[in-house]
Amino acid sequence: MRLLDVEVIENTRIAASTYEMTVDSRGELAIQKPGQFVHVLVDPPHYLRRPLSIASWTKTTLTFVYKTFGSGTKTLVNKLPGDRINLLGPLGNGFPMPEEERIVLIGGGVGVPPMKGLAQELTRRGKRVSAVLGFRSADDVFYEEELNAYADVTIVTEDGSYGKPGLVTEWVDAGAEVFYACGPNPMLKAVRDAFPIPGFISMEERMGCAIGACFACTMKTFDGGYVNVCKDGPVFPKDKVVLP
Amino acid sequence: MRLLDVEVIENTRIAASTYEMTVDSRGELAIQKPGQFVHVLVDPPHYLRRPLSIASWTKTTLTFVYKTFGSGTKTLVNKLPGDRINLLGPLGNGFPMPEEERIVLIGGGVGVPPMKGLAQELTRRGKRVSAVLGFRSADDVFYEEELNAYADVTIVTEDGSYGKPGLVTEWVDAGAEVFYACGPNPMLKAVRDAFPIPGFISMEERMGCAIGACFACTMKTFDGGYVNVCKDGPVFPKDKVVLP
Amino acid sequence: MNLRNDLPGLKLKNPVMPASGCFSFGKEYASFYDLDKLGAVVLKAATGESRFGNDTPRVAETASGMLNAIGLQNPGVDAIIENELPFLEDFQTPKIANIAGSTVEEYEEVAEKISPHVSAIELNISCPNVKEGGIQFGTDPDLAREVVKAVKHKSRVPVYVKLSPNTSDIKGMAVACEKAGADGLSMINTLTGMQILKDKRKPLLANKTGGLSGPAIKPVAIRMIYEVYPHVSIPIIGMGGIESAEDVLEFLLAGAQAIAVGTANFRNPFVMPEIIENLPHVLESYGFSSVEQAIGGAHDETNASPLYSS
Amino acid sequence: MNLRNDLPGLKLKNPVMPASGCFSFGKEYASFYDLDKLGAVVLKAATGESRFGNDTPRVAETASGMLNAIGLQNPGVDAIIENELPFLEDFQTPKIANIAGSTVEEYEEVAEKISPHVSAIELNISCPNVKEGGIQFGTDPDLAREVVKAVKHKSRVPVYVKLSPNTSDIKGMAVACEKAGADGLSMINTLTGMQILKDKRKPLLANKTGGLSGPAIKPVAIRMIYEVYPHVSIPIIGMGGIESAEDVLEFLLAGAQAIAVGTANFRNPFVMPEIIENLPHVLESYGFSSVEQAIGGAHDETNASPLYSS
Ligand SMILES: Cc1cc2nc3c(=O)[nH]c(=O)nc-3n(C[C@H](O)[C@H](O)[C@H](O)COP(=O)(O)OP(=O)(O)OC[C@H]3O[C@@H](n4cnc5c(N)ncnc54)[C@H](O)[C@@H]3O)c2cc1C
Ligand SMILES: Cc1cc2nc3c(=O)[nH]c(=O)nc-3n(C[C@H](O)[C@H](O)[C@H](O)COP(=O)(O)OP(=O)(O)OC[C@H]3O[C@@H](n4cnc5c(N)ncnc54)[C@H](O)[C@@H]3O)c2cc1C
Ligand SMILES: Cc1cc2nc3c(=O)[nH]c(=O)nc-3n(C[C@H](O)[C@H](O)[C@H](O)COP(=O)(O)O)c2cc1C
Numbered sequence A, B: 001m002r003l004l005d006v007e008v009i010e011n012t013r014i015a016a017s018t019y020e021m022t023v024d025s026r027g028e029l030a031i032q033k034p035g036q037f038v039h040v041l042v043d044p045p046h047y048l049r050r051p052l053s054i055a056s057w058t059k060t061t062l063t064f065v066y067k068t069f070g071s072g073t074k075t076l077v078n079k080l081p082g083d084r085i086n087l088l089g090p091l092g093n094g095f096p097m098p099e100e101e102r103i104v105l106i107g108g109g110v111g112v113p114p115m116k117g118l119a120q121e122l123t124r125r126g127k128r129v130s131a132v133l134g135f136r137s138a139d140d141v142f143y144e145e146e147l148n149a150y151a152d153v154t155i156v157t158e159d160g161s162y163g164k165p166g167l168v169t170e171w172v173d174a175g176a177e178v179f180y181a182c183g184p185n186p187m188l189k190a191v192r193d194a195f196p197i198p199g200f201i202s203m204e205e206r207m208g209c210a211i212g213a214c215f216a217c218t219m220k221t222f223d224g225g226y227v228n229v230c231k232d233g234p235v236f237p238k239d240k241v242v243l244p
Numbered sequence C, D: 001m002n003l004r005n006d007l008p009g010l011k012l013k014n015p016v017m018p019a020s021g022c023f024s025f026g027k028e029y030a031s032f033y034d035l036d037k038l039g040a041v042v043l044k045a046a047t048g049e050s051r052f053g054n055d056t057p058r059v060a061e062t063a064s065g066m067l068n069a070i071g072l073q074n075p076g077v078d079a080i081i082e083n084e085l086p087f088l089e090d091f092q093t094p095k096i097a098n099i100a101g102s103t104v105e106e107y108e109e110v111a112e113k114i115s116p117h118v119s120a121i122e123l124n125i126s127c128p129n130v131k132e133g134g135i136q137f138g139t140d141p142d143l144a145r146e147v148v149k150a151v152k153h154k155s156r157v158p159v160y161v162k163l164s165p166n167t168s169d170i171k172g173m174a175v176a177c178e179k180a181g182a183d184g185l186s187m188i189n190t191l192t193g194m195q196i197l198k199d200k201r202k203p204l205l206a207n208k209t210g211g212l213s214g215p216a217i218k219p220v221a222i223r224m225i226y227e228v229y230p231h232v233s234i235p236i237i238g239m240g241g242i243e244s245a246e247d248v249l250e251f252l253l254a255g256a257q258a259i260a261v262g263t264a265n266f267r268n269p270f271v272m273p274e275i276i277e278n279l280p281h282v283l284e285s286y287g288f289s290s291v292e293q294a295i296g297g298a299h300d301e302t303n304a305s306p307l308y309s310s
C-alpha cells in the first residue's frame, strides 16, 4: 500500500457521465489481485478521497473507471494528460482465484470495471469465463469489447435499449460453477438468492480512511461478527456479509 | 461593474512571489479611472474573493499584479493562458485627476501596480510626473521600466540592496504640488505627515462583498463619519480617513 | 412550478431572501438585478442609536467559510426609516427588518418604531444583554422569552426570532420562543469562531472573535432545523451556507419554509436570482411540483408537521 | 528546536497525537510509519461491553469537512486490554485511552480496568446519559462534574476531559471539569450536524445526525481554546481541523499545550509524521525556539498563563 502522486496518461469519456483514467504508477503500486481498489484524492472543498476499483493494470500503469455521480468525481473530469492526481493503494483483498473451471462474472453499472481485470486474470489461468454486464440504458454501456477479449459477454439493459432486456440474473450461464459479482446491493442480493453455486461479491460502502482505522465501512456478518469493507473486503464469500 | 469569466492571456512572475496577469476583458469592463480594482475569485476551499488593483488596461485587456502572501493568491499562480478566472469589477472610485502640473507618485510594495495606470493617464494629460517606488529588497522590485516610460522613477529598497536606500519619503521630488500614494498603512502615514502638499492615498482593507453591502471594510473619518473602502474608496484625500 | 409560499406577514412569490447583514439595505444589489425578483428583502440589523461597530479587520476567511465581526454597524432606527427605507418603497417585495439591542427596552423601541414600515420583524437575539452581564439573549431561554414577549407586544407585524446556534439545546430555545409568541423562526445565525495571526501572535479580527458563516456551517444548520421542525408549529426561515438551488431543497426537506442566502452573495452577487431561476428545475428533477410539497420532506410521516402531510 | 513538553502523565517528545477514533488502536497506521514518531497514541473509545455501533452509512462528506456517526463501535474494555493493547507494548510513546459510557457506573468500570495499562485517560463526555433521559454528560455541567469525579476516583492515571463544542458555555464546562478534578482538557469534539439526501428525502447517515469534523470547524476549536485557556490552570490538548504544522502553531498560540489530528489522517495517512517534521521549521520561521514558548502566545500578557510569561 502506497501514497502516490501519479501523472495522468489518459482520461476519456467512455459512456454517459462515465470516464476511464489511466495513470503512470511508475511500477510503484504492487497490485496483487483484481478487485483491489485505490482511494483517490479529488479537488477541494471536497475533503474525503474517492474509492475506485482498479479496472486493469500493467507494471507501470493503472486504469480505473469513474462515474460522476456527485461533485467530487466531477473534479477528475478536467484532469489532462500530464496533470497529477494523488492516490492511496492498492487497497482491499481482491478476488480469490477459483478451483472451478467454468466461471460467470456479473457486473452492474460501476461494478463492471473490476470485472475486466478479473476476466483477464481468469483467462490467463485458462478458465472458461462468461460475463453478464448490466446497465440502466444503452448510453451507460461500457467495456463490452474490452471484456469480449477475455469472456463470453452478455450485455443487459434495464430498459432493453441495448443488448438483452431486464435483469442480469436472467442471463447467467446456467452451467457456471462459481460466480463473481460486483454492483449495487439490490443486484448482489438478487444474484445471491438466484444461484445456489458458490460465489464472491464485491461490496460498496462509504469510506473515510479506507485502511481499516475509522470503522466507517463496517458491516455485520451472518456469524454475528463484523467486517470492514475497506480492509477485510471489498470481496467476500456470498454468504459472509449481511447486505443492507 | 460586471461579473465576468475571463480568459487568461498571460500570467508571469515579475519579482519575488509577485506575478503579473493579463486577462481578456472582451471590452466588457468599463474601467473609468486608474486606481480602481477587481475582486478576483480564487480556488476552493478559499471562499472570499481577492481585491486586486487594476495596474493597466486596454479596450480588450486588463492587467493586474498579485503577490502571493497567502494560500488564496497562490491558486492563481498555476493558471495558464486559456484558463478562465472569474472577476467582479471595475470597483471603487479610482484616482481623481489633478489641476496641478507637477505630480509625485509614491508606491510601496503591492501599492506600486496602480501607479502604472495612473502615470500613463497623467502623462497622457501632459503632467510632469515623478514616481518613488519602495520595496523591501532587490528581489521584490518590479515595474521600474514600465513606470520609466511615463515618469521619472526612483527605486528605493529598505535594505539598500537596489536603487536608493531607506524610505520612500526621503526621495520624493521636493517641488511636487500633489502626491498620490498607495502602499502599507505605515508608509501612508509617513507620507501624509512628511508632505504639506495636497495628496491622495489609496487604502487596503480586508473585504467581503467589495460593493458596499457588508461593512467589512469600514473606516472612521476625521469628520466623525465613516467610509467603506470598497465603494467610497479605495482612494481618499489624504486627510479624510483615520488610518489604523 | 409553484414557488409561492405564505408565511405570517409574508406572501412570498419564491422562498429566497437575503440573510440580514449581507445585503445592507438593498441599494448595492439593486444595481445588479431587480430586487422584486426576491421573495423578500431582509435589512441589516437596526439598533436604537447609530453604532459604528467594531474596528477592522472585521472579516477573515476560513475553510469553506468566513468569520465576521461587523458589530451591528448601522445609522440607528430613525435614520434607517428616514434615509434607507424610502429607496425600498419602489419595490413590491416584502421587507423584513432585523432588529438588535443591548437591553429589552432598546429592542422594544426599535420594534415599535420600525414595525409600521415593514412586513415582518426578524428579532436578532444573538446580542449580549448589558444588564445581565453581557450573556446573550439567544443563549438563555428565559432572557429570550422575555425579549420575545416584549417585542411581540410592541410590534405591529409578525415577529421571527433568529436563533443562535451556539447552544446545547436549540429545540428548547425554539420552543421557548414559540411559547413566548414568536410567529416564526430564523435559523441559524453564525457560530462563534476565531482565527489567529501566527506572525502577529494575536487574533486576526479586531474584535478577536467573529461569526462563522458559509458552507462550512451548513451541516449544523440542517441538523438544527431538522431537530426543531417537529417540535414547533411556526414556520422556519432556514440559512447557513446556501449556495445553490440544491442547497435550498436540502433546507426545505429539513423543514425550512423559506431560506436566506448570506455569505454566498460575496462570491457571486447574482447568486439569489440564479437560485430562483434554477429552483423550479431542481424541484422538478427531484419529483416535487411545488416548494410547499418539499417542506419537511426528510421527516418520517410520524413526526412530520401538517404542512408536510397535507 | 525543542518540541518536548510535559503534561500530567504524558512526557511528550512532540505535541502531535492522533485524535481518538481516527486511528483505531494504531495497527493500521503502524504499516505507514513507526508509531514512536508520535508524541502519543490515542486509542479509539472503549466502553464496558462490546458495541457494534450504528448502521451504515456512517460517514458523509461536507464542505471542508465530514460527518461521522460510528456509534462508538468497539470490542469492549476487556477485549481491548487483551487483544489490542499488547500490539502497542512494543512502542515507547505514551498511550491515552479514550473512554465512553452510558452511565457513570460504566465510565467507572472502564476507567478502573484500563487505567493500569495506559499513561492517561481521555474522558469522552459527549455521550448520552441513559439514566438522565439521554442528555449528554458533556452539555450539563452537573452531570459532567459527577462523571469526572467518579472517574478520577477510579483511575490510576491522569484524566483529560474531552469537551463537546455543542454548548453555549464552554468556559463554564471547562471550569466545572477542572473543579471536579480533571488533570487536563481535550478540545474539541465534533459539532453535531446532518446532511440530507435529496433523492431519498431522508438524512444520509443511518443515525440521522453525525459529528462534524475537519477544517470547517477549526475556527470554532480555536475560539473555544482561546476562551477557556485564561480560566483554567490545567493543560489543553487542542484538536479540530488540524492539517499542517502552521495549524498546530495556531492551536498552540490559542492556548493548546499539545494537539491531536483526526480527519486529516483520512486524506493523508502520513500527515502526522509530516507535521512533526515541519514543526521545528515553522516554529522557527515565526520566531519561536520551542513549543512551550508558543503556548498561549496569542493572549495579552495580562491574561496569559505562567507558561507563556515564563
Ligand atoms: C470498494 C469500492 C469500489 C468502487 N469502485 C468504483 C468504480 O470503479 N467506479 C465508480 O464509478 N465508482 C466506484 N465506487 C463508487 C464510488 O466510490 C462513488 O461513486 C464515489 O465515491 C462518489 O463520489 P462523487 O464525488 O461522485 O459523489 P459525492 O456525492 O460527491 O460523494 C460524497 C461522498 O460520498 C461517498 N460516496 C458516494 N457514493 C458512494 C458509493 N456508491 N460508494 C462509496 N462511497 C460513496 C464519496 O466517496 C464521498 O465521500 C466504488 C466504491 C467502493 C466502496
Ligand atoms: C483595494 C485593494 C487593492 C489591492 N491591490 C493589490 C494588488 O494590486 N496587488 C496585490 O498583490 N495585492 C493587492 N491588495 C492586497 C490583496 O488583496 C491581498 O494581498 C490578498 O487579498 C491576500 O490574499 P492571499 O490569498 O494572498 O492571502 P490570504 O491570507 O489567504 O487571505 C485571506 C483573506 O484575507 C484577505 N487579505 C489578506 N491580506 C489582505 C490585504 N492586505 N488587503 C486586503 N485583504 C487582505 C484576503 O482577501 C482573504 O479574504 C489589494 C487590496 C485592496 C483592498
Ligand atoms: C458580514 C455578515 C454580517 C451579518 N450581519 C448580521 C446581522 O446584522 N444580523 C443578523 O441577524 N445576522 C447577521 N449575519 C448572519 C447572517 O444573516 C446569517 O445568519 C449567517 O451568515 C448564515 O448564513 P450564510 O452562511 O448564508 O452567510 C451576518 C453575516 C455576515 C457574513
Ligand SMILES: Cc1cc2nc3c(=O)[nH]c(=O)nc-3n(C[C@H](O)[C@H](O)[C@H](O)COP(=O)(O)O)c2cc1C
Binding pocket: A208, A214, D019, D020, D021, D022, D044, D045, D068, D070, D072, D098, D124, D162, D188, D189, D190, D211, D212, D213, D214, D215, D217, D239, D240, D241, D242, D260, D261, D262, D263, D264
Ligand atoms: C471517524 C471519527 C471517529 C471519531 N471517534 C471518536 C471517539 O471514539 N471518541 C472521541 O472522543 N472522539 C471521536 N472523534 C472526534 C475526534 O477525536 C476529534 O475530536 C474531532 O474529529 C475533531 O478533530 P479533527 O477535525 O482533526 O477530526 C471521532 C472523529 C471522527 C472523524
Ligand code: FES
Binding pocket: A206, A207, A208, A209, A210, A211, A212, A213, A214, A215, A216, A217, A218, A228, A229, A230, A231
Ligand atoms: S473506511 Fe475507515 S475503516 Fe473502512
Ligand code: FES
Binding pocket: B206, B207, B208, B209, B210, B211, B212, B213, B214, B215, B216, B217, B218, B228, B229, B230, B231
Ligand atoms: S467589502 Fe463589503 S462593504 Fe466593503
